[in-house]
Amino acid sequence: MDAEILAVGTELLMGQIANTNAQYISGRLQDIGINVFYHSVVGDNPERLRACLQIALNRSDSVIMTGGLGPTQDDLTKETVTDIVGRKLVLHEPSRQRITDIFQRTGWTMTDANLKQAYLPEGSMVINNDHGTAPGCIIEKDNKVLIMLPGPPSEMKPMFEQSVVPYLEGKSGYRIVSKYLNIVGIGESYLETQLMDLIDGQTNPTIATYAKEGEVTVRLTARLPKDDTTDLIAPLEAIIRERVGNAIYSTGFESIEEVVGRLLQDNNLSLAIAETVAGGTLASNLCMIPEIPKGRFHSMTVDHSGSIDQDSAINQAQTIREFFDTDLGVAVIGSIGEAENNGLEQTDTVYIALASRNKDNPAVIERHLFGDVNRKRHSAVLHVLDMIRNYILNMPETNKRHDI
Structure with missing residues (x-):
């Protein structure tokens, strides 16, 4: 029906x-x-x-x-x-x-x-x-x-x-089962290229991709008779995970902010963030996540003076971490200008660095943002959250705190 x-x-x-x-x-x-x-x-x-x-x-x-x-x-x-x-x-x-x-x-x-x-x-x-x-x-x-x-x-x-x-x-003699794979850091067109053979050959389950700013969701949907308990989605999901890897940050409807909040809580990690380009957007997003306990998250919007490069971002991340005495410190430095015309005329560069309490090598990435101010800020926030997520997922067990 x-x-x-x-x-x-x-x-x-x-x-x-x-x-x-x-x-x-x-x-x-x-x-x-x-x-x-x-x-x-x-x-x-x-x-x-x-x-x-x-x-x-x-x-x-x-x-x-x-x-x-x-x-x-x-x-x-x-x-x-x-x-x-x-x-x-x-x-x-x-x-x-x-x-x-x-x-x-x-x-x-x-x-x-x-x-x-x-x-x-x-x-x-x-x-x-x-x-x-x-x-x-x-x-x-x-x-x-x-x-x-x-x-x-x-x-x-x-x-x-x-x-x-x-x-x-x-x-109805059937039931429909869907699973949503939420992906960050991969564009929809690139993702579709990676999955094209699966999309072209789809029957049951089916595959559909949905894009939003900075993220892509893959929906896998299977149709089965009511009494059929076969998991048709799991084999297809395994293939996609093998191709996409760690870019899948959650399944279902859990946002990347919620994922990061849960990872911080599960690993007893505190976080401090220094923002120069996101206008407090990152702090605002994370403050809305109940998984982050009060006193475990700190944020400052700062005016960065001096050069804008990887070393400056690392120094800012180490400084903010030491100032609040947190396990992790993150800095986002750069400048965001208002784009003209269709939003593609002006590209801004930001540097995102992450420093940890155990003094291991700080992580730093360079990203190029385009669009209007809000789009650039949103993109910067996603890059920061994904960086924190990947750091915690790949962090050695010895670096995690268990005394809280």
Whole structure:
């Protein structure tokens, strides 16, 4: 079975609210083995809604609609749907009673418009709403499934979990399993080149790459019968890890800041950072990570005078470490200017150095940044975090502290 999500509401098209319902529903449908091939959004207009719904029913096995179930005149989802499927709206007495009870308990004034929500398509399966007044419903017709849910996420989500998921699980004989490999330090085009033979030959599981500033995520997705416990993803993941190596910093949804914070905590390491180019961005990002205990992380935004080179970065890293008496000291020196035109005209050079308490050879890297100021700062932060991550992962056991 495949599904399409159709959101109804002019406010979505105007950008007044984000369509988070579609994101949520898509994620949950994946868990129960149902593919989502289309997302659509249409305003509160019966003609356009009718056209969108007819297209959706023609190309998808099931259509999940959110929004347009309220009491006002522009809430026309049920009316349009019942017309398309050739049914009529009938009063659902339990829903009428539920709505009446809500108004009596709250002391609100109930109008005839509110009773509109208790009318549902004849022969539909009613989905109770324990968090609002608008019930939802499921309609089966001509081997198609049409599901209507209210728009507010606080109402939609519990209704979807309690009623829609069990219903759809009974319709699906498959489950979909995905794993996300988060990569830093490798561009999307280079990564794709490294994996091209795997991408070209993909069947099940499938491979997809997604880029964001300075990072790439590889999604591996397998589709299996419900009772099949075979791990199809592990062999493919092993091949990718062999090719990409330590550039994979996490799986799932753990950010690189969280990874670094966990590594610092697990190895009882304290950290001090001197920033001259990131504008405090690095310190701000790390301060939001609860894994880093207070008193174990220090940061200063400094004005660097003198030459900008590898030796200066090393000296700054050693100085900041000694000043705060931490296990690790990191310095980021250089200058970031505002790029012109398309952001490629001006490239800035930064030096990132890491010094440790045990006086081993400091690590230092040179990086060239392009784009606007925010992009350059973000890139610098990623390079710093990846440098700390790699240092800790490769650090000899004797350098780790166990007395805290």
